Amino acid sequence: MAPLSLQELQKAQAEAEGFQNGPQPALNPANLYTQAKAGNPQPTPPAPTPVPYYPSSETPNLQLSTRDLSAEVANNFVKLDTLLSTNVPIIQARLDGVGITVVKTISITASPNVNQLYAISLFEQSTGIGAAGHTLVTTITYTSPAVAGAQIVTITMPLDSANIVMETYPFYVVAGASLTLTTAYGGGATNDPYTITARLVQMP
Secondary structure (H helix, E strand, O other): OOOOOHHHHHHHHHHHOOOOOOOOOOOOOOOHHHHHHOOOOOOOOOOOOOOOOOOOOEOOOOOOEOOOOOHHHHHHHHHHHHHHHHHOOEEEEEEEEEEEOOOOEEEEEOOOOOOEEEEEEEEEEEEOOOOOOOEEEEEEEEEOOOOOOEEEEEEEEEOOOEEEEEEEEEEEEOOOOEEEEEEEEEOOOOOOOEEEEEEEEEOO
């Protein structure tokens, strides 16, 4: 039997490795198939160990806890934290009550690292069964980086007539300060029913 040509050797070896149309590039005696047949398979390189996220207690923007997480999961949390805090609004606090007769409060503390824009969307409704002069007073308190001291926004809704309040307020809050929404009765009201829903949102 005549010896095989180089081209025939190349095609035979390629077929043994699953490449039916011949090798690309030319025959190489140190390829994986030859080494494996000689009892010298190529070792699989070890996967690199991810560097643990530091600090390892929480993510920098939304303060998502990373305690007791592997480094890989913690790093994924940091990536999501960056994505969510820079591209979509995040609801930081919410308040819902239908026909309630008690006062309510929601509050958040702004990020300690940077001045941040927040928005409060508010819906209030009274049925109008309160006595004359009864009101619901909603107070929003925050600290602005532009003006020293606490800033206050007040919304008053009469409870002695059917009323609806629908408002959205943007607030530029200084780093580390609180943003608070509180309801209170006024004008002698103590237990008149009202409906309220509010969302306190950190803006991207």
